[in-house]
Amino acid sequence: MSNSLSEAEQHDESLSDRIVQQLRNKIITGELAPGARLRERELADELGVSRIPLREAMQQLESDGFIQSAIRRGAIVTELTLRDVEELFNVRLCVEVYATRLAAQRVADGASVSELQAAMRQSERAVATGNVNSIAESNAELHEEIVHLADNSLLTTMMRSVSGRDRWIFRMTNSVSRPAAACQEHVELCDAIYAGNPDFAAAISYSHIERGRKPTIDVLRSVLPLK
Incomplete structure (x- = not known):
């Protein structure tokens, strides 16, 4: 079995990386303010992407500390202290x-x-x-x-x-x-x-x-x- 990524997988990975960069820039510039709720459907429509690579990007951003999951609020932009x-x-x-x-x-x-x-x-x-x-x-x-x-x-x-x-x-x-x-x-x-x-x-x-x-x-x- 080959361990190499298919073209589709490589495309998804590259797309996810681009979404990470776009969302991170929106957070850094304040376009997405601290505490702002991140709704998957709205973000997917705004960025013109499907929800699968968007979810992957949001997982990466959560790992990097830019967003967090909040009870009853879903994903929100991290509120720094x-x-x-x-x-x-x-x-x-x-x-x-x-x-x-x-x-x-x-x-x-x-x-x-x-x-x-x-x-x-x-x-x-x-x-x-x-x-x-x-x-x-x-x-x-x-x-x-x-x-x-x-x-x-x-x-x-x-x-x-x-x-x-x-x-x-x-x-x-x-x-x-x-x-x-x-x-x-x-x-x-x-x-x-x-x-x-x-x-x-x-x-x-x-x-x-x-x-x-x-x-x-x-x-x-x-x-x-x-x-």
């Missing part, structure tokens, strides 16, 4: 700092940094425009590229949820905190990776994440419940 934000920063300290260390070690062992350099240039261009959406996306893509360079499949899977949550919280602040300073920190972080210095790169990564914690919490304190 300050505790969730604190937990995200704590997880980033584990996942991203370790990924940075691995990435720098791989560079020391001869891995190419061309894609990371391209991501860094894109991040600098986004900051120069001052566009919130562009900065949020390029920031997340830069951190994702560091994880990609680390070449650890489990870290990559874990980062998908972390990165999505990070985009979401970034948008919820409705502002860009210290973009020039954060960009300079990214430059220093990438320089340490380019140099193949795992300890220094990890230290910069840790500091970079912690510097973003307080400004984010301060902005969201008046918006989100404690827990």
